[in-house]
Amino acid sequence: MIVFFKVRNYKSIKDTLTLNFNSTGISEHVETNLIHKGRHDLLKSYVLYGHNGSGKSKILDALVFFRWFILNSAIEKHSSEEIDVEPFLLNEKTQEEPCFFEMSFYIDKTKYRYGFEATEKKVTKEWLLESKKIKEYPVFLRIEKEFKIDSKRFVNADGLEKRTRDNALFLSVCAQWNVKKAEKINSWFDNIFTVHGLSDIEYRDITLELLENDYHRELINRFIRKADLGINEVDTFEIKYDDIIKKIPKDLKESANERLKGKDHKAILMMHNIYNDKNEVVGSRPFILDKHESEGTKKFFNLLGVYISAIKNNSLIIMDEFDARLHTLLTKALLKLFGSEKIKSESQMIVACHDTAILDSSLLRRDQIGFVEKNKFGATELTSLVEYKPRKESPYDRNYLKGKYGGIPMIDDLEDLFAK
Structure with a gap:
């Protein structure tokens, strides 16, 4: 579980910006939207708002x-x-300084704090600390070419600093050389899902793989039916690669082969009811997902595997364009998954979106909402809704659109451009 992430001097971010999953002392959604971990009450989700070009995507980047x-x-x-x-x-000083990244996170009952600073040429600093109760202990510290390694806390890591290039991380090298603690941390990061909501087809294979399992197939079908898409069931059938490629025109074969990668293809069928004149169900008809269904339905199906896998494996999801092509109620329902007391999971989600309907006090705590905007020097800044001290019964969405929380574009009437 992530406790916080800090970044400084990276793309549009100048000063230290912190994504803080530590809850504040507010009282709403205590039993649903929080996970109790060690000495921390951690947020299950965090939503970023801001106008185009404010830097939301840069934070996720x-x-x-x-x-x-x-x-x-x-x-x-x-x-x-x-x-x-x-x-x-956009600053003379920062152009010459390294970028800074640091994350605090739990793996089982141990809390780690890991970070590094880097320029385009080299890693200038790197550190890993751990704590099981309160006090932090350094596992290793690196400054330029000098390393200090606690051989008891980082068993079998001694000597690997000599194998670490200037442009590589010591933690990554240790994981490659089977240092168990480094492998464990590496595996934790490997289980994070990084998703762009406009490139959802890249994640379809995760859903298709789950469909091979009877339990997950039924779970996916329940998701589909609950989403009120007019679909009763999902099915698949396999088309041989040779049968596909021979039907494709010669001038398109190269690009098609690149997409298919020489593999057989699974066609995805969405089963819809057929009705008679009395509006009685008399059968069902399969529609091919990519040919007949809406872009929103495709996205929902493609990303179902990500949501299910994250919840079952206690993983973190990082997603840009979370709300793109989805109805507001469906977006809310997906976010609600990560705030449900019925689901015993330590999964978390951080998303960027524009849909103001999600700014809902019945769905999110005030410390789960952050507003992103650029200051007058062109640097991205993040402010939690808690810092504006609104009453919890306030209409967050209307106040946001009125500019009370920042993070909205100041757009003059566009029609005036034609009137001059």
């Missing part, structure tokens, strides 16, 4: 990069290969 670099930096690369970081470029 920082999380996605942090995870990606941990999982991939030790993969064999050339020592001169650049790290994919970009400092805040």
Whole structure:
């Protein structure tokens, strides 16, 4: 479980920005939207609001990069290969400084705090600390080429600093060389789902894999029926790769083969009722998902596997464009999954969206809502709704659109552009 994530000097983020999953002392949704972990009451979800260009996606980009670099930096690369970081470029000082990332998280009963600083050329600092009660103990510290390793807390890591390139993370190298604690942390990050809500087809295979299991197939079908999409059941059938490719025109074969990757393809069928003149159900008809169904239905199906897997495996979901192509009530229902007292899961979710209907006190605590905007110097800032001190009975959505919480675009009447 994530406790907090901090980032500084990365893309549009200049000063330290903190995504804090620690709850505040407010009283709403205490038993549903919080998870009690160690000495912490942690939020199950966090929703980012802000106008286009405010930096919501950049905050999520920082999380996605942090995870990606941990999982991939030790993969064999050339020592001169650049790290994919970009400092805040609208300030003379920050252009020359490293980017900063740090996360605190629980794995079982141990809390870790891990972070690093990096430029395009090298990792300048890296640290890992752990605590089981209150006091934190350093597992390892790295400053440039100097390492300090606690060999009792990081067994079998001694000597691996010599195998760590300037442009790689020591934690990642240790995981690759079977240091158990590093492998455990690496596995935790590997189980995080990073999702873009406009590229949902990339995650369809997770749903299809779950459909192979009878229990999950029934669960997916219950989800589909509950969503009121007019669909009674989902089914699949396999089409051989050779049968597909031979029907595709020559000029399209290369791109089709790239998409199919030489594999057989599963067609997804959505079963709809057929009615007679008396509006009685007389049968059912299959519709092919990609051919007949709406974009919203496709997205809902494609991402069902992500939601189910995250809840069952206590995983974190990071999602941009959470509400895109989905009805407000369906979006609310999905978010409610991560605030249900009926589901015993330590899964969490952080999303960015625009749908103001989710700004609902019956759905979210005030400390689960953050507003993102840029200051006059072009730097992204994040402010929790709690800091505005609204009454919990206040209409959050209307106050937000009135500009009381910031994070909205100041748009003049566009028709005036044609009147001049």
